[in-house]
Structures are given as structure tokens and as C-alpha cells.
Amino acid sequence: MAVWGERLAGVRGVLLDISGVLVDSCAGGGVPIPGSVEAVARLKQSQLKVRFCTNETQKSLGKLVGLLQQLGFDISEKEVTSPGPAACQILKERGLRPHLLIHDEIRSEFDKIDTSNPNCVVIADAGDYFSYKNMNKAFQVLMELENPVLISLGKGRYYKATSGLMLDVGAYVKALEYACGVEAEVVGKPSPEFFQNALQVMGVEAHQAVMIGDDIVGDIGGAQRCGMRALQVRTGKFSPQC
Amino acid sequence: MAVWGERLAGVRGVLLDISGVLVDSCAGGGVPIPGSVEAVARLKQSQLKVRFCTNETQKSLGKLVGLLQQLGFDISEKEVTSPGPAACQILKERGLRPHLLIHDEIRSEFDKIDTSNPNCVVIADAGDYFSYKNMNKAFQVLMELENPVLISLGKGRYYKATSGLMLDVGAYVKALEYACGVEAEVVGKPSPEFFQNALQVMGVEAHQAVMIGDDIVGDIGGAQRCGMRALQVRTGKFSPQC
Structure with a gap:
């Protein structure tokens, strides 16, 4: 002691x-x-x-x-x-309009954020929403930007659920970083x-x-x-x- | 000239x-x-x-x-x-039994490979089969191995389709490498x-x-x-x- x-x-x-x-x-x-x-x-x-x-x-x-x-x-x-509110503050301060690759459960946290004509991508632990289609859409948005900005809500490798270890957002961040040649800014x-x-x-x-x-x-x-x-x-x- | x-x-x-x-x-x-x-x-x-x-x-x-x-x-x-046949040869030579994270279209190329009780993961350009569930299963297989082996059929960042740029297998390889702390062996x-x-x-x-x-x-x-x-x-x- x-x-x-x-x-x-x-x-x-x-x-x-x-x-x-x-x-x-x-x-x-x-x-x-x-x-x-x-x-x-x-x-x-x-x-x-x-x-x-x-x-x-x-x-x-x-x-x-x-x-x-x-x-x-x-x-x-x-x-x-928690990262959601912190990310919203950053988006507002920098005039960023995100394409959101997030779980539907936290979409409401971004209700007051302008998501038209995106000039960045925000990625969070989207779980089952990490489909190929959704990942590819985020990739395409980044590739079309002159100065691609990727904001990641956390960068964990995995977490423990009652059913076992589960892939966390960090793995998918690495995927987009590699494909787009960008480095994510981590919020969280x-x-x-x-x-x-x-x-x-x-x-x-x-x-x-x-x-x-x-x-x-x-x-x-x-x-x-x-x-x-x-x-x-x-x-x-x-x-x-x- | x-x-x-x-x-x-x-x-x-x-x-x-x-x-x-x-x-x-x-x-x-x-x-x-x-x-x-x-x-x-x-x-x-x-x-x-x-x-x-x-x-x-x-x-x-x-x-x-x-x-x-x-x-x-x-x-x-x-x-x-092409990488499929080359991978099969390596799997046989090294006595590797893969968990296959691949597109259904090339599953037949692995017909003669023993996939019971996997001791490695083979990842290819699975396209829409890159669901969270399928990625997580490959991740869990690797995490349960004492000496995780990840074999990647190519490591491309993206390719061009008629509909636009598409994420390639390399992005998903990076995701598993980061989550599992391994480095993939590239075939292709x-x-x-x-x-x-x-x-x-x-x-x-x-x-x-x-x-x-x-x-x-x-x-x-x-x-x-x-x-x-x-x-x-x-x-x-x-x-x-x-």
C-alpha cells in the first residue's frame, strides 16, 4: 500500500x-x-x-x-x-463540412453540422456500417479533394466485447490513410x-x-x-x- | 522514335x-x-x-x-x-490452411486447399465481401494464432473502374496489419x-x-x-x- x-x-x-x-x-x-x-x-x-x-x-x-x-x-x-461533441466544435471552428462515415446511432450528434458539398471526411467506429460501399464512398470523397482532410474519432485497434475482440475505427482509418495517401487527425x-x-x-x-x-x-x-x-x-x- | x-x-x-x-x-x-x-x-x-x-x-x-x-x-x-494459383502453391509448400477473405468468384481457385482449422489468413480483393463481419472474422482468426500469418493477394491502393476509383485490397491489408500488429506477405x-x-x-x-x-x-x-x-x-x- x-x-x-x-x-x-x-x-x-x-x-x-x-x-x-x-x-x-x-x-x-x-x-x-x-x-x-x-x-x-x-x-x-x-x-x-x-x-x-x-x-x-x-x-x-x-x-x-x-x-x-x-x-x-x-x-x-x-x-x-467523448469525441462526437469535440469533433463538432473543430468542424465549426474550421468551416469543415464532413462526409460522415459513422454509426447511425451517433448521427444525431452532428445534426447541427452542415454536411452539404463535403470538404472533409469524419470517420468513427461505424461497426456494421463499415461496408465496402460506405468505405469506398469516403475514399472517393477524399480523392476528389485538393487538400483531403480525414478526421478520425479515436484510432483504437480493437476493443473487447462480450462476444470477443472487435475491430475498432483505427483499422479503417489506416485503410483510408493508405489508399488516399493522407494522415488522419485524431479527435479522442x-x-x-x-x-x-x-x-x-x-x-x-x-x-x-x-x-x-x-x-x-x-x-x-x-x-x-x-x-x-x-x-x-x-x-x-x-x-x-x- | x-x-x-x-x-x-x-x-x-x-x-x-x-x-x-x-x-x-x-x-x-x-x-x-x-x-x-x-x-x-x-x-x-x-x-x-x-x-x-x-x-x-x-x-x-x-x-x-x-x-x-x-x-x-x-x-x-x-x-x-495471377495471384490465386501462386498463393495456392505457397500454401501447399508451407502446410498453411487459410481462412479465406476473398471474393466468392475466386473461391473455386482454392478448392484443393485444406481450409479446416486455419493457421493463416489469405486476403484478396473481396469487394463487397469486405463487410465488417467478414473483416472482423479474419481479424479474430489472426489474433488467435500464436504466429499470425497474413498473405495478401496484391497490395494495391485502388483501381479504376468505369464507375470511378475503387478501393483495392491494399487498404484492407493495412487495416488488418494495424489491428493485429502483423506484416502481410504479398503474393502478386x-x-x-x-x-x-x-x-x-x-x-x-x-x-x-x-x-x-x-x-x-x-x-x-x-x-x-x-x-x-x-x-x-x-x-x-x-x-x-x-
Whole structure:
């Protein structure tokens, strides 16, 4: 315990990943990872500030939070940093009109975004919407742009669902990057801006925060590069090999 | 003409790409590129040895040749080097049992290959068969292998169809490489073994051969790395930018 006390000295805020840390995803929504409901409750009863930091883009923020509440988690929409709203802000600031290669479930998050005559592509974890036809359409939009812009909501390799490991958006980002000769801009973990936004909302400095996640690159590496501490759980996609 | 004479001095054999050079592909088969039927006829009437070298994997060799014959080309199956048969030979030599992520049209080329209890994945230009479900299955097979082997029939970024540019197998190879942390072995252009096999069948040395293609990487770069000369046509996917 003394070791943990030293490692976490000065921590004032905790950032929690959701998929693989609090729940294992499945088609219907998810199942809590044993102990996670209670852990969130204890954290929120402590002096620590708590925020949820997710790359979830198969469910709208409202639906995600509703499902977590049903599973017993003490969580509200305003406590979650997720890529959809962050991407909308960037699109507005830069006058970008996206072609959306996303899951139908999060289409509503882009309701106020002009998608006519696209000058960029936004790609998220579209799941079954990653058909050849939909991928090819996004590819063609990018190839027709003089300065192709590809914005990716996360860049995860895969995630753990109750049915097994599932390909995440990062694989499809790599496909478009290779085909079009572009490099995607990532909105979401491990983007430093994404973590910094979460920290700012919490009112906590990076050196006072710890990120808890199951992804060694997106969660752990990303947080550490921002000057945060990070803890990798042994649930979700955790594997001793990577 | 003197310049061409110098550039092609000593050439005894010509390797011809098919898609983008002889035909523009489309859903039903393809349409000849103007002048290509006559060009093949003239080449075959000359002293030069002629061979066709394609990464086509959306049609079986038999069907491809049949379609080309219908379009007026003087071509037979034995004159074509294509990735399907080359892959089958490698699978047999190495005792590999593939999970096949391929177009239904070329499944018959793997009829004599044991696909039970897979210990590798073979990926080809599956077109509409590149569904999320099929990609995820290939991903899961690779992730369950202790030594994952991914064999890719070509690695093209895209090709030109009559309906526009179309994503090729290379994009999906990159997706699996990233998700699984593996590097694919390419069977087909630009693999040196593939070109060398074609040259061997022709009985021509690399320095006596010229490759004619529309892909700057797969056709031109690949052939040049083998010591061949190469000519890029301005049809198919050719673009002054790349």
C-alpha cells in the first residue's frame, strides 16, 4: 500500500475509460465489469474529482450514459468527455463540412453540422456500417479533394466485447490513410488536446491526474505523454503481450 | 522514335498488366481501353514474347480470360500470371490452411486447399465481401494464432473502374496489419517472386523484359526493383500526381 501511496501522491483527479474498464460492450449495450459500479461510487464519495473519458462512437452520449445509469453507475452526461461533441466544435471552428462515415446511432450528434458539398471526411467506429460501399464512398470523397482532410474519432485497434475482440475505427482509418495517401487527425484518445480538454473541465493539472484504462496506446501512452499518470486495468482488451 | 529504340534496346519480352491497361473494369466485366485489342494483336505478331501479369482477384482466371476473349483479346489462361494459383502453391509448400477473405468468384481457385482449422489468413480483393463481419472474422482468426500469418493477394491502393476509383485490397491489408500488429506477405505485384515467376515462364531475363502498367508502385516500381524496364500508361488509375 505504501507503494501505491507514493505512486498516487498529489493526485486530485481521476479520469476513467468506460469500455473495458467499467463495462464490456455487447450488441445490446454492455455488462458491468465486476466491482466497477462500486468503484465508481467510492471514487465519487472521495475527495477526488472524477471524469469519464471515452472514445465511444457507436452510441450517442445520451444513450451511453442512459445505459450506464441502468447498469447502476452514478454518471451524468456532463461528466463525460467523448469525441462526437469535440469533433463538432473543430468542424465549426474550421468551416469543415464532413462526409460522415459513422454509426447511425451517433448521427444525431452532428445534426447541427452542415454536411452539404463535403470538404472533409469524419470517420468513427461505424461497426456494421463499415461496408465496402460506405468505405469506398469516403475514399472517393477524399480523392476528389485538393487538400483531403480525414478526421478520425479515436484510432483504437480493437476493443473487447462480450462476444470477443472487435475491430475498432483505427483499422479503417489506416485503410483510408493508405489508399488516399493522407494522415488522419485524431479527435479522442490519445490526442493530447482531448485529454487536456477533460483536465480543464475538471480543473485539475496533468500532474495531479491519473488515467485508468485498458488500452496501452490510447489510454496509457496518451495520458503519459500529456504528463498524467496512468494505470492499466487487467480487464477489457488487456493482454500481457501488448 | 530513336529515343524509344534506345530505351527498349534488347527487349525480348513484354509483360502486360490487364486492369487499367487493356480494360477498365466494371461490375459486369470490363470495357476495352481504345487501341488495346489491336496493341496486343500487334505485340503477338512481333518477335516479342508476351505475357499478362495481373493482380486480378475478383474474377477467377478462367472467367477473366473468357471475358477478355469476348472483348476481342488474343489471350489464353496459360499466358497469364495471377495471384490465386501462386498463393495456392505457397500454401501447399508451407502446410498453411487459410481462412479465406476473398471474393466468392475466386473461391473455386482454392478448392484443393485444406481450409479446416486455419493457421493463416489469405486476403484478396473481396469487394463487397469486405463487410465488417467478414473483416472482423479474419481479424479474430489472426489474433488467435500464436504466429499470425497474413498473405495478401496484391497490395494495391485502388483501381479504376468505369464507375470511378475503387478501393483495392491494399487498404484492407493495412487495416488488418494495424489491428493485429502483423506484416502481410504479398503474393502478386510488386512481389519480386511474382515477377520472376512470370519471367521464368517466358524464358526471358529481367534485363530483357519491359513491364507495362498503370500502377506506379505495383507495376512500375515492382518491375524496376527486379531489374526490368517499365512503362507507365496514361490510362486506368494513372494520374500526373502519383
